[in-house]
Amino acid sequence: MQQSSPLYFDDNTSFADWLEEFEYFDSSCAGNFEPLPTVFAGDDVPLKMVSFQLGFPVGGSYDAGQLRRVKRYEFVAYRVERWAYTREQPAAFGFNGRLLDGVIVNDENTLLDLVIDDSIQLQCRQIEIRELSDLIEVNLPAVNKKSATLFFSDTVLPVPSNWIAWLKDTGVEPTWRRMHDVAILACDVNQDNYEGWFLQELTLIDSTIGGVMLKSLKAVEGGFFAELENWDQPVDEISNSSLWAKLSQVAASKSN
Numbered sequence: 184m185q186q187s188s189p190l191y192f193d194d195n196t197s198f199a200d201w202l203e204e205f206e207y208f209d210s211s212c213a214g215n216f217e218p219l220p221t222v223f224a225g226d227d228v229p230l231k232m233v234s235f236q237l238g239f240p241v242g243g244s245y246d247a248g249q250l251r252r253v254k255r256y257e258f259v260a261y262r263v264e265r266w267a268y269t270r271e272q273p274a275a276f277g278f279n280g281r282l283l284d285g286v287i288v289n290d291e292n293t294l295l296d297l298v299i300d301d302s303i304q305l306q307c308r309q310i311e312i313r314e315l316s317d318l319i320e321v322n323l324p325a326v327n328k329k330s331a332t333l334f335f336s337d338t339v340l341p342v343p344s345n346w347i348a349w350l351k352d353t354g355v356e357p358t359w360r361r362m363h364d365v366a367i368l369a370c371d372v373n374q375d376n377y378e379g380w381f382l383q384e385l386t387l388i389d390s391t392i393g394g395v396m397l398k399s400l401k402a403v404e405g406g407f408f409a410e411l412e413n414w415d416q417p418v419d420e421i422s423n424s425s426l427w428a429k430l431s432q433v434a435a436s437k438s439n
Contacts, residue, residue, distance in 0.1 A: 189313040195290040198297075198310060202286055209285035211239040212253060212278045213299060220303050221267040230263040233305070237286070238278060238318065251322050253278050255315040262308035264294060269304050276300075279320035329413050333434035336406040343377055344369040346397075349436075353429040356385045362414070363392050381414065382426055391415060395426050409434075 192198040202208065215236045221227070238255035255278075260266070276283075283300035294306045335341075341349075343359055347369050350357040358366040360381050366388045372380060383394030393414035401408045413427050 187314050189311050191309060191311050192295065193309045195288050195292065195295055198295060199288040199290060201312070202288065205239070207285040207287070208237050208239060208283070210282040211237055211285060212280070213237050213276045213283060214278050215257075216276070216303075218266075227265045227267060230266060232259060232261055233263050233266045233307075234259045235299075236278075236315065237299070240282075241317070243319075251279065251320050253318040253320060255318055257313045257315055259311040259313075260295070260305055260307035260309070261311070263305070264308075265304055265306040267304055268302060269298060270302055278318055279322055331411045331431070333409050333411065333430065334406060335409065335434055338406050340400055340402050340407050342369075342374050343372040343380075346382060349433045350382070350426065350429055352436075353432050355425060355429055357382050357426060358385045358388065359383075360388060360394060382430075383415070384426060395430060 190201065192201065213235060215234070217234045218230075234257060236255050236257050238253040240251050241254045242252035243250045285300070287298045287301070289296040289298075292306065294308065295310055296304075296306045298304050347357055347359075359369055359372045359377075360367055360383055362381060366383075366385055378397055378399055381394035381396050383391060387394075396412045396414050397409065398412050399408075399410040401410075411430060415427065
């Protein structure tokens with residue numbers, strides 16, 4: 184694409200007017216922070232320059248494993264007074280994950296003052312904005328603490344041993360089980376229909392009663408969907424399985 188000339192802003196009013204044309208980048212995505220923001224606002228060290236990118240989907244799909252086209256803009260901030268996270272546990276950023284809440288501008292500050300996704304604050308004297316070429320990304324699977332529907336591309340419906348092998352590749356030692364039951368070898372699990380069975384780390388079988396339940400499997404064109412539920416209930420207060428996070432890694436590795 185032909186690159187447009189950069190825009191320059193040194194006041195919050197004109198900058199906010201420009202952002203308004205893009206609905207303040209609501210439902211956007213961000214990445215390529217250089218340098219990374221400081222861990223938390225406070226004791227700020229002035230910087231000569233920082234850069235980052237904001238964009239928003241303009242085509243493709245939001246489904247995990249599918250392609251997303253992102254229209255991007257590069258922001259270069261000069262004479263930076265603050266570049267820091269506003270929360271101790273900042274949100275994850277990237278062009279292939281969740282969509283952000285947008286940009287807020289504080290027009291009462293004499294500095295250019297904005298907050299990205301209620302997570303990163305930037306205060307500076309001038310901002311340069313340049314349109315970039317569109318980016319094509321593969322959407323990551325979305326996983327919360329209790330349930331997930333993951334897409335595995337270019338993969339046939341797996342048998343129980345496939346899950347064991349995939350999880351072993353992430354560095355854990357998994358096994359199958361039923362609720363309140365002992366560890367069961369993959370070859371002893373019903374090969375045709377094992378929906379309702381649980382995956383658990385072998386070392387946590389005695390200290391937990393559940394694990395990650397495979398709720399359903401569905402073959403679709405280009406792969407399959409797996410619906411999972413986190414039933415990892417420890418008997419004591421210290422047993423914490425890492426399988427839940429590892430399963431999203433497995434799905435991401437298959438979504439290429």
